[in-house]
Amino acid sequence: xxxDSFFQDVRIGLRVLxxxxxxCFLAVLFSASASAARPTQFTxxxxxxxxxxxxxxxxxxxxxxxxxxxxxDQNNNFGNGLIPTAQDYEDLKVAQKSCSxxxxxxxxxxxxxxxxxKPQRYNGGYVTEDFxxxxxVSPIMGRDFTAADNKPGAERVIILxxxxxxxDFNGDPQRRRTETFELMANLQPS
Numbered sequence: 001x002x003x004d005s006f007f008q009d010v011r012i013g014l015r016v017l018x019x020x021x022x023x024c025f026l027a028v029l030f031s032a033s034a035s036a037a038r039p040t041q042f043t044x045x046x047x048x049x050x051x052x053x054x055x056x057x058x059x060x061x062x063x064x065x066x067x068x069x070x071x072x073d074q075n076n077n078f079g080n081g082l083i084p085t086a087q088d089y090e091d092l093k094v095a096q097k098s099c100s101x102x103x104x105x106x107x108x109x110x111x112x113x114x115x116x117x118k119p120q121r122y123n124g125g126y127v128t129e130d131f132x133x134x135x136x137v138s139p140i141m142g143r144d145f146t147a148a149d150n151k152p153g154a155e156r157v158i159i160l161x162x163x164x165x166x167x168d169f170n171g172d173p174q175r176r177r178t179e180t181f182e183l184m185a186n187l188q189p190s
């Protein structure tokens with residue numbers, strides 16, 4: 001009796017659903033997007049809240065923003081402060097006494113690289129010498145950035161991701177040393 005009533009309700013519901021094609025399409029679309037959103041939400045919560053950041057000692061990481069006391073909240077990035085300039089960063093690094101390491105970064109940049117007379121544009125970021133030490137990452141091959149790399153007029157240096165190195169730069173570790181100089185000499189910020 002209960003199953004008969006249930007199947008009758010399902011038949012009536014499907015008949016009403018298919019009667020209006022627009023409503024049917026929206027109902028299916030909403031159900032599919034809700035079903036897809038749940039795993040995505042879990043993935044984000046699991047990665048950030050449950051597992052935490054993959055940095056060593058994430059509780060010790062801080063960001064620095066400069067607040068102008070005469071500026072409005074909007075101009076001060078609503079309390080987060082403005083991103084320090086390169087000169088501000090250098091001044092802060094010399095003057096600060098609280099942090100064992102300090103690094104600057106600018107993400108979301110495009111970087112032009114010419115390799116064997118073939119220019120390429122990549123998404124990347126600009127970082128200072130201690131960035132990878134703070135995040136606990138080191139290059140698989142080659143060297144990390146040094147303080148000399150940040151000096152004005154210094155030779156430009158790039159660290160490539162493994163996939164880009166394999167795909168666009170032939171990924172041959174034996175030829176790496178001779179081609180690195182050519183690559184560094186042709187690195188151009190956009």
